[in-house]
Amino acid sequence: MVKRFANKAWCLVLVATLVLPAMAGSSKEFVLDLPQGIDTASSVVLVLSEVRLPRNAAVVLRVRVAESGAAEVALGSIGVLAESKDAEGTAVHAALRIDVTKTLKRWRKDHPGVNAMRIRVVPYAGKEPLASLEWSAASADLKPGA
Amino acid sequence: MSPKSPFENSRRIFLRSVGGALLIPSVAQAICEPPGAPGSARPWRADCRPIRARRPASTLAAAEIQKLKDAYKAMRDLAVSDPSDPRGFTHQANIHCWFCSVSPQPVHGNWQFFAWHRAYLYFHERILGKLINDSEFRLPYWDWEISTHRQMPGAYTTPNNNTNSLWNGTRAMSPTDELPDEDVNEDVMEPVYSAANFGEFGGGAGYSGIPEGSPHGSVHVDVGGFSGDMGAFDTAGRDPIFYAHHANVDKLWSDWNKGASSHENPSDPAFLNLSWSFYDENRIWRSIKASQLLNHETQLRYNYGLSRFREILPCILDWIIVRPPWKFDRPVIVEPRYRDQIVKALDNRRPVRLHINNVQVPLDKSAVYRVYADPKSAEADEGPKSPAFLGVIPVVLNNREKHHPPKPPQVVLNVSRRISALLHSPDGIQLAFVERPAKKAKATGKAQLLTAREVYFSYGETIRE
Numbered sequence: 001m002v003k004r005f006a007n008k009a010w011c012l013v014l015v016a017t018l019v020l021p022a023m024a025g026s027s028k029e030f031v032l033d034l035p036q037g038i039d040t041a042s043s044v045v046l047v048l049s050e051v052r053l054p055r056n057a058a059v060v061l062r063v064r065v066a067e068s069g070a071a072e073v074a075l076g077s078i079g080v081l082a083e084s085k086d087a088e089g090t091a092v093h094a095a096l097r098i099d100v101t102k103t104l105k106r107w108r109k110d111h112p113g114v115n116a117m118r119i120r121v122v123p124y125a126g127k128e129p130l131a132s133l134e135w136s137a138a139s140a141d142l143k144p145g146a
Numbered sequence: 147m148s149p150k151s152p153f154e155n156s157r158r159i160f161l162r163s164v165g166g167a168l169l170i171p172s173v174a175q176a177i178c179e180p181p182g183a184p185g186s187a188r189p190w191r192a193d194c195r196p197i198r199a200r201r202p203a204s205t206l207a208a209a210e211i212q213k214l215k216d217a218y219k220a221m222r223d224l225a226v227s228d229p230s231d232p233r234g235f236t237h238q239a240n241i242h243c244w245f246c247s248v249s250p251q252p253v254h255g256n257w258q259f260f261a262w263h264r265a266y267l268y269f270h271e272r273i274l275g276k277l278i279n280d281s282e283f284r285l286p287y288w289d290w291e292i293s294t295h296r297q298m299p300g301a302y303t304t305p306n307n308n309t310n311s312l313w314n315g316t317r318a319m320s321p322t323d324e325l326p327d328e329d330v331n332e333d334v335m336e337p338v339y340s341a342a343n344f345g346e347f348g349g350g351a352g353y354s355g356i357p358e359g360s361p362h363g364s365v366h367v368d369v370g371g372f373s374g375d376m377g378a379f380d381t382a383g384r385d386p387i388f389y390a391h392h393a394n395v396d397k398l399w400s401d402w403n404k405g406a407s408s409h410e411n412p413s414d415p416a417f418l419n420l421s422w423s424f425y426d427e428n429r430i431w432r433s434i435k436a437s438q439l440l441n442h443e444t445q446l447r448y449n450y451g452l453s454r455f456r457e458i459l460p461c462i463l464d465w466i467i468v469r470p471p472w473k474f475d476r477p478v479i480v481e482p483r484y485r486d487q488i489v490k491a492l493d494n495r496r497p498v499r500l501h502i503n504n505v506q507v508p509l510d511k512s513a514v515y516r517v518y519a520d521p522k523s524a525e526a527d528e529g530p531k532s533p534a535f536l537g538v539i540p541v542v543l544n545n546r547e548k549h550h551p552p553k554p555p556q557v558v559l560n561v562s563r564r565i566s567a568l569l570h571s572p573d574g575i576q577l578a579f580v581e582r583p584a585k586k587a588k589a590t591g592k593a594q595l596l597t598a599r600e601v602y603f604s605y606g607e608t609i610r611e
Contacts, residue, residue, distance in 0.1 A: 042342070043337060043342070043346075045356070056378075057372070058366070058367045058370060058371070058372055058373075058374075058377030058378055059367060059372075060326075060329065060360075060363075060364045060367045060368065062328065071503065071504070071556075071599075074328045076328075076333070076334070076360065077326075077328055077329050077334075077360050077364055078359035078360045078363060078364065079329070079359060079360055079361075079362070079363025079364030079365065079366055079367040079368070080359070080363055080367070081254075081363055081366050081367065081377060081378055081379050081382065082377055082378040082379070083378065083379055083380065084178075084378050084379065084380040084381070085373055085378050085380075085381065095353070096359060097354075097356060097359065098356075098359065098360065099334070099337035099338075099356050099360075101337050102332075102333045102336060102337070102464065103333050105464065106464075106465070106467075109467060124367075125318070125367060125371050125372035125377070126318035126319070126367075126368065126371035126372065127318075127323070127326075130372070145342070145346075
């Protein structure tokens with residue numbers, strides 16, 4: 001009995017070790033207000049502000065709509081090169097801008113009248129998401145063009 | 147902190163330490179050094195070479211690929227035979243290293259990005275031509291915006307070892323990997339081509355334009371991964387694919403300029419008088435201004451052929467979704483209001499696509515399934531010659547873990563030329579699929595009705611024509 005419990009506990013620890021970093025991992029969620037005029041804007045840019053990344057990290061930040069139970073909807077992506085593989089410390093990018101005009105317009109057709117959305121920003125390198133990258137962004141905002 | 151790369155396995159460490167050292171020993175030990183300080187540079191002189199086209203790397207003939215490889219081999223050899231020669235590959239790679247991570251005049255993140263890289267590639271290209279004694283040599287470009295060109299061009303990966311002067315052992319992408327669609331597809335490219343002004347496209351004195359991040363930066367990281375040369379400013383120039391990638395980025399600028407009369411380069415003297423220095427093909431230290439780079443055809447003597455993608459894309463403003471109430475247990479008569487929309491789009495020669503999401507096909511083996519617009523045609527399985535044939539759904543199992551089935555596929559079929567008659571069918575449309583037989587094998591004829599989470603049409607809106 002004790003042994004079985006110990007085995008189960010060990011499995012839980014193992015699962016938590018494997019799964020939790022990937023879930024909590026490197027992705028960040030933001031809630032975006034959809035500003036007025038966004039449906040008629042000629043362009044819409046998602047601005048990630050004060051993005052802090054390790055100076056030795058080469059990443060593609062992929063932006064998804066975070067909707068529970070629905071298929072993932074890709075909004076856009078941006079690649080950020082490392083300064084150097086040997087660099088130390090953190091680079092601060094004042095603003096990373098991703099054009100989301102077409103993808104957001106497509107999403108809005110299925111979500112008319114919604115005035116906020118939740119997004120998930122997931123850092124990738126190559127084909128796989130990075131599970132243990134330490135990074136942050138102070139805010140995410142949608143900026144409609146003229 | 148030092149994040150662990152998901153690709154940092156023993157093979158990669160071996161390739162980086164051994165492969166890199168064997169092929170480019172001086173590069174592997176390179177430091178970020180200034181390109182040279184030989185006193186004041188001589189001004190760039192007007193170029194009177196013949197105007198020749200830079201062409202897609204995937205379209206080069208065998209002799210042209212050999213010439214490209216010979217040129218890079220000569221450049222690599224020069225780095226070994228005369229390490230002080232600024233035309234050698236090490237020094238060429240270190241130009242990017244210097245300007246992009248050390249120089250007090252950064253050329254990323256502002257309006258220098260497009261102009262500086264154009265100048266860099268121009269002198270690099272002239273040196274390559276000189277080394278093979280061919281003034282008509284021009285760099286190829288990797289036209290990754292075309293959906294069938296998402297793999298690295300074959301010349302850069304064949305052979306995929308250090309006998310190929312275009313190879314680099316630190317890439318995260320394998321020769322059969324494709325760039326992620328979302329980094330370079332039309333959702334990314336259309337805003338680039340239609341950027342309203344240079345600020346949006348190429349940035350300003352203190353900020354970058356949209357394409358510098360994506361597609362430019364994304365392709366860098368997709369190729370190099372977390373720790374490959376292409377993923378870092380100081381090492382990107384060590385991979386020959388860098389120059390094909392940036393030739394395509396340069397082509398974006400050229401295409402943007404041609405896209406509309408309002409797509410003008412900055413007229414601000416602060417931009418036009420930007421100046422950088424490079425060694426030319428005769429080892430002469432030259433300075434060139436941004437104003438001398440703006441017309442690549444007349445000033446720098448190269449042009450680009452018309453992109454097949456651009457021929458179509460500028461006319462497409464958006465994909466309009468037409469979503470009939472699709473049921474899978476009976477034939478669907480596409481209602482007139484939906485049918486009329488699609489037929490009108492077809493009549494206007496607009497592209498029409500059929501989207502099938504989370505399609506239910508067997509996932510326990512790798513196979514290709516043919517999709518037909520009716521079960522009888524699927525039973526007959528005549529392939530593309532059948533008027534009811536709509537396309538294929540490939541299922542490829544993970545090579546390493548064949549016991550893990552892939553997710554149900556999402557497919558987009560181009561049905562522009564196939565669906566017109568079917569829309570008018572009084573019997574309606576009922577999608578069916580059948581496994582494509584192996585070559586020379588007979589059709590199995592085991593057609594099944596196709597089910598999926600959702601099925602809908604979209605067509606390209608082209609009101610900009």
